[in-house]
Amino acid sequence: MAARLYLPEVWANDMERRRKANVPGDLAFQTKPEIALDLIKRAQDWGVPFRFVVADAGYGDSTAFLAGLEEQQVLYVCGVESTFGVRKPEEVQAAKAAPPPEYQGKGRRRLPRPAPLYKAKDVAESLPEEAWQTVAWREGTKGTLSKQFAAVRMHWGKGNPALDRAKVSSMATGPEGWLLLERPLPGEEGDRKWYYSNLPADTSLKRLVALAHARWVKEQFYREAKGVCGLDNYQGRSWQGLHRHLALVMLSYSFLMQQRTKAPGDPDGAFSPLWVCPDLAGRA
Secondary structure, eight states: OOOOOOOOHHHHTOHHHHHHHTOOTTOOOOOHHHHHHHHHHHHHHTTOOOOEEEEOHHHHTOHHHHHHHHHTTOEEEEEEOTTOEEEOHHHHHHHHHSOOOOOOSSSSOOOOOOOOOEEHHHHHHHSOGGGOEEEEEEEETTEEEEEEEEEEEEEEEESOTTSTTOOGGGOEEEEEEEEEEEEOOTTOOOOOEEEEEOOOTTOOHHHHHHHHTTTHHHHHHHHHHHHHSOGGGOOOOOHHHHHHHHHHHHHHHHHHHHHHHHSSOOTTOOOOTTOOOGGGTTTO
């Protein structure tokens, strides 16, 4: 639908480069999560219908990105790294109810310390076997795709109060959400993965899994658009030219996907981005 070029900070601060490439003068350096939040806000302003945002750990690991989605009141399921910090709801409540630190009579009053911080991988390793369920999310070219999953209610957290030099003022705790954990089926090899979501507490595990794995459609777009629509063939050095190229590629790809869904059969078993998981039918 839309995209925007990421300019490394050294590029963004090079006025001569910017002038030669016609980069807009009011465009300041932004991180990729900040660009993503701008694109989501643009979609909202344009009235684009969507209910969820899915992203990989490059975005999900940024608590500022998660906070930005929550501020925009957007539901999300984002991949995170194994070291992603979370806090237990009962310990967050206990920390809030604890009396404030005693004033020492010098300087500013000490801030209350937040609840302990845990890593996503440590939470996964601490769960009993009965917490894990086998869930299938779709049919692939080699059969049904399934792994084992567990979901635990947690708060995302930033800053570990157990560290001696940790500054309470730099710590943060997000609203309660889901920590979704993924591991290979017993006897199989594969990567373990972690996700964080702000979906409601009554969300089913199957729905969390379906949304967590909806992001692969985006990866398919990049692969097919490069091979079919020339996404990687642009060789210009113009800001406007590149974004026009991206727009034309996306329009072309969308047209081809519509034609694919109208075809009587799909001999190569390819998956259309317009397909909706049965678990999400009627709610997408």
